[in-house]
Amino acid sequence: MAAVEINRVGFLVLREMRRPIMTLIIVYSVAVLAMTLVPGNTINGETQHLSIFHAFYFVTYTVTTTGFGEIPGEFSDAQRLIAMLVLYIGVIAWLYSIGSIIRLMQNEHFLNALKEHRFINDVSRLSSGYVLICGFGDTGSLLARGLSENYISAVVIEFSSDRVKALALRDYRVHIPGLCADASIPKHLIEAGIRSPDCKAIVTVTNDEEVNLRIAVLARLLNPDLHIIARSKAEVYEEMLASLTDHVAVIDPFKTFADGLMMAIYNPVMYALDQWLVGAKGASLEKAVCPPHGVWVICGYGHMGHEIHRVFEAHDIPTVIIDSDINNIDAIPNLISGRPTARTLRRAGIDKAVGIVAATADDGHNLAILVNARTINPNLFTVVRQNLHQNEVAFSAADADIIMQPSLVTARRILFKLIAPMLKQLVVHLHKRNEEDKDYINTVIKRLLNTAGEKTPHMVTIRLNEQEAPAFIHFLKAKNPTILLNDLLRDPRGREYSLATTALVVNSGDETIVLPDDNYLAQEGDEVLLCGRSAAHRLLVASLNNPYILHYLITGEDLPRGWVMKWLSRSSWQQKTDKVSV
Amino acid sequence: MNFDKVIFGFFIVLALTLNFGFFLGEFENPDHHNSYEFFAVIVVNFIATLLKLGDRSQIGAILLAASLVADLQLVTAALYWGVSTHITNTGLTPDVMSSIVSLSGGALLANVISVIILVSETLMSRR
Numbered sequence: 098m099a100a101v102e103i104n105r106v107g108f109l110v111l112r113e114m115r116r117p118i119m120t121l122i123i124v125y126s127v128a129v130l131a132m133t134l135v136p137g138n139t140i141n142g143e144t145q146h147l148s149i150f151h152a153f154y155f156v157t158y159t160v161t162t163t164g165f166g167e168i169p170g171e172f173s174d175a176q177r178l179i180a181m182l183v184l185y186i187g188v189i190a191w192l193y194s195i196g197s198i199i200r201l202m203q204n205e206h207f208l209n210a211l212k213e214h215r216f217i218n219d220v221s222r223l224s225s226g227y228v229l230i231c232g233f234g235d236t237g238s239l240l241a242r243g244l245s246e247n248y249i250s251a252v253v254i255e256f257s258s259d260r261v262k263a264l265a266l267r268d269y270r271v272h273i274p275g276l277c278a279d280a281s282i283p284k285h286l287i288e289a290g291i292r293s294p295d296c297k298a299i300v301t302v303t304n305d306e307e308v309n310l311r312i313a314v315l316a317r318l319l320n321p322d323l324h325i326i327a328r329s330k331a332e333v334y335e336e337m338l339a340s341l342t343d344h345v346a347v348i349d350p351f352k353t354f355a356d357g358l359m360m361a362i363y364n365p366v367m368y369a370l371d372q373w374l375v376g377a378k379g380a381s382l383e384k385a386v387c388p389p390h391g392v393w394v395i396c397g398y399g400h401m402g403h404e405i406h407r408v409f410e411a412h413d414i415p416t417v418i419i420d421s422d423i424n425n426i427d428a429i430p431n432l433i434s435g436r437p438t439a440r441t442l443r444r445a446g447i448d449k450a451v452g453i454v455a456a457t458a459d460d461g462h463n464l465a466i467l468v469n470a471r472t473i474n475p476n477l478f479t480v481v482r483q484n485l486h487q488n489e490v491a492f493s494a495a496d497a498d499i500i501m502q503p504s505l506v507t508a509r510r511i512l513f514k515l516i517a518p519m520l521k522q523l524v525v526h527l528h529k530r531n532e533e534d535k536d537y538i539n540t541v542i543k544r545l546l547n548t549a550g551e552k553t554p555h556m557v558t559i560r561l562n563e564q565e566a567p568a569f570i571h572f573l574k575a576k577n578p579t580i581l582l583n584d585l586l587r588d589p590r591g592r593e594y595s596l597a598t599t600a601l602v603v604n605s606g607d608e609t610i611v612l613p614d615d616n617y618l619a620q621e622g623d624e625v626l627l628c629g630r631s632a633a634h635r636l637l638v639a640s641l642n643n644p645y646i647l648h649y650l651i652t653g654e655d656l657p658r659g660w661v662m663k664w665l666s667r668s669s670w671q672q673k674t675d676k677v678s679v
Numbered sequence: 680m681n682f683d684k685v686i687f688g689f690f691i692v693l694a695l696t697l698n699f700g701f702f703l704g705e706f707e708n709p710d711h712h713n714s715y716e717f718f719a720v721i722v723v724n725f726i727a728t729l730l731k732l733g734d735r736s737q738i739g740a741i742l743l744a745a746s747l748v749a750d751l752q753l754v755t756a757a758l759y760w761g762v763s764t765h766i767t768n769t770g771l772t773p774d775v776m777s778s779i780v781s782l783s784g785g786a787l788l789a790n791v792i793s794v795i796i797l798v799s800e801t802l803m804s805r806r
Binding site for chain 2: 589590591642643644645646655657658659660661662663665666
């Protein structure tokens with residue numbers, strides 16, 4: 098595909114340059130010919146003529162206005178006459194040619210072709226796996242930032258040229274090429290490398306639901322094995338997307354949030370852990386946010402209001418809804434129609450309510466609702482929806498208990514689907530265990546606090562295979578088939594210490610082990626989801642690549658390095674191993 | 680204490696110190712640069728290189744590369760010394776001597792790098 102595009106740009110240049118180059122060839126050949134034919138000065142009765150070489154030399158420096166003078170000898174007046182003509186015509190021919198190039202350079206279509214060509218080159222140069230992001234709005238840019246922080250490359254297709262320009266100015270840790278184009282046109286998806294084996298997933302987060310759906314369908318057709326992650330805020334589209342096949346993951350930020358809010362009400366500790374794992378701002382393992390039980394007021398019955406009402410209803414939590422758009426609402430009790438103002442809030446019984454959800458699609462309204470409701474009832478638990486990322490400061494100042502930013506919820510969900518797909522298994526496991534044993538979650542939290550600390554954790558998925566852990570595979574095959582996972586997580590600077598990280602989930606063949614215990618034996622091909630400090634993860638990756646460090650971690654002995662040392666210490670080695678085996 | 684590390688460290692540091700000793704002195708003055716000391720520098724450098732062979736780690740590769748650079752510079756200097764005293768018979772003129780000493784200065788730098796890597800790797804561990 099890339100070769101075809103190179104030809105396209107090259108072809109455009111050649112087609113535009115055909116006439117100017119032809120002109121130059123004709124002007125040069127006529128000028129050279131004329132200069133050789135014109136008689137020069139007579140020396141010793143012989144008329145001198147310029148040779149073709151000298152004539153070409155003269156024309157070269159004359160038509161480019163360099164003007165070295167009359168070389169090789171003084172010209173005759175006839176030669177001077179021709180020289181003048183050559184100069185004027187030649188200079189005009191050059192101006193015409195250069196003008197053509199400049200005109201081509203200013204041609205919008207040519208520039209677009211050039212940009213596409215560069216983009217394709219950029220994409221083909223991305224070495225490791227990358228993620229294709231369609232749409233670079235709030236969600237897309239948050240996602241790109243998150244991916245770059247985990248050193249995963251991405252390719253962006255965005256319709257608005259302003260956003261693509263903004264992308265070019267970001268300082269990412271990895272190269273993220275961007276193309277200004279409509280992502281729902283198959284050609285652009287192919288240009289972005291959707292068919293490349295390096296393309297790991299496609300994320301559709303444009304603002305248009307129709308476009309997202311179209312991209313998902315195209316992606317399924319163009320690359321059937323590709324992982325598709327689509328954002329959708331409407332039920333109809335979700336159903337259509339889900340029916341595409343099982344490789345599709347649909348992210349609905351409002352549904353995600355509503356379930357999270359329910360978790361916060363019924364299981365605050367679990368919610369705190371969840372928020373801490375995904376690195377939410379202000380999340381803490383030590384103090385959980387506890388939304389109260391009682392009557393809730395929901396302002397705005399759009400998609401968010403809908404989802405929250407659904408989960409509240411499912412858990413028999415009484416709600417009062419305020420919305421001005423009556424058509425939106427199908428037979429719900431406790432409905433107050435009208436804009437959420439101090440009057441309607443009073444009618445909704447805000448003074449007796451325990452919590453309020455400001456869920457309209459307008460940030461100004463949401464903040465106003467928050468202020469109004471608080472003046473009437475200062476003890477309210479407040480949940481507020483922040484639609485635009487740019488209003489961050491205002492929402493921070495409003496000091497709500499929970500700020501729901503749809504783009505952030507979506508970006509985070511997608512990011513963790515990409516970098517830590519096994520996290521879901523942990524959450525499922527915790528929910529299951531939590532029903533049997535309420536204290537289990539606290540022991541897990543204690544364990545995480547002891548290893549990873551209170552700060553936002555770094556998560557990484559490590560694969561124990563030939564590419565990512567060559568030293569481990571070598572040790573496993575050559576020496577000892579039983580290696581404790583815990584031994585790998587020792588500190589290479591002193592094995593009696595452990596690295597600041599915990600293995601959350603291990604995928605071993607068909608088996609999934611959540612929170613493996615101290616006796617878990619690491620196998621070849623295991624996928625391990627780790628949660629801890631990023632410095633610890635760097636050390637771990639280094640040990641998995643260095644046979645000496647790995648040997649030390651597992652056995653506690655320093656291998657002799659180099660052939661001489663190995664030979665020198667051979668005898669003492671044997672004694673040591675003998676002792677161990679005895 | 681690890682006996683392997685003692686031997687390894689000993690030769691790497693000795694290569695540096697001998698090299699430094701030879702390098703010291705007036706640049707062009709043959710009286711300040713002892714030929715036996717130069718001989719010792721080359722021998723110890725060869726031993727240090729030998730000890731580094733066969734290390735499969737990244738750091739081992741860099742250590743070996745630094746040692747090979749030092750060897751190359753020292754062998755070049757030795758050849759130059761031999762050729763100018765025995766084959767062309769120019770003797771140890773100031774320009775010959777300064778070339779030899781500057782080549783050994785390059786080897787000195789490579790040996791400094793070796794020692795820095797060795798020390799920093801050791802300091803990394805809490806053992």
